Amino acid sequence: MRITISKPTFLCLFLLAMDGVFAGDADVMESVSVTEGDSVTLNTDVTKVQRDDQILWMFGPKETRIAEIYKHSIDMFSSNGTFGDRLQLDSFTGSLTIRNIRSTDSGLYKRQIRSDRGNSDKTFNVTVYGKTNMT
Numbered sequence: 001m002r003i004t005i006s007k008p009t010f011l012c013l014f015l016l017a018m019d020g021v022f023a024g025d026a027d028v029m030e031s032v033s034v035t036e037g038d039s040v041t042l043n044t045d046v047t048k049v050q051r052d053d054q055i056l057w058m059f060g061p062k063e064t065r066i067a068e069i070y071k072h073s074i075d076m077f078s079s080n081g082t083f084g085d086r087l088q089l090d091s092f093t094g095s096l097t098i099r100n101i102r103s104t105d106s107g108l109y110k111r112q113i114r115s116d117r118g119n120s121d122k123t124f125n126v127t128v129y130g131k132t133n134m135t
Contacts, residue, residue: 028122034101035129042109042124044094054114055094060107069094103128 034040044055049069057067065077067089074089082104088097094113098105109124 029125030122031125031127033127033129036101036103036131038101039097039099040101040126041095041097042111042126044111044113045122046094046113048092049094050115050117052116053094054112056112056114057089057096058110058112063110067096098126101126101128103130 032040032042042057046053046055049055049072051071054070055068056065058064059066059082066083067077067087068075069089069091072091074091076087076089078084078087083098086099086101088099089095090097094111096109096111106126106128109126111120111122111124113120
């Protein structure tokens, strides 16, 4: 008995079989809400940055580089002046803190980790709310 499978059917079966194989590479999204003027820390979930780890932080739809740790060296990219000196990168964990956050800081922040132990991407959807006056 011979079974014949058409190309479209084979493709569907192949895609179903591969679903989840690359789950480690899937981009994870976390929503974060913060009040204007406050500070927010975007965590890497890393307990200690290793020498050859690369942690890269990007912002916005163009994924503009804003901060990086590589070989225990920290680089802050402020070419567009969006953040000025309001960014802080934790040298121990690679977590990014935005101080005195503004409404213009709302948007997507992407964290990429590249290491010998594997790669990990995570996106933070940061929403900055205006201060409310309580009287």
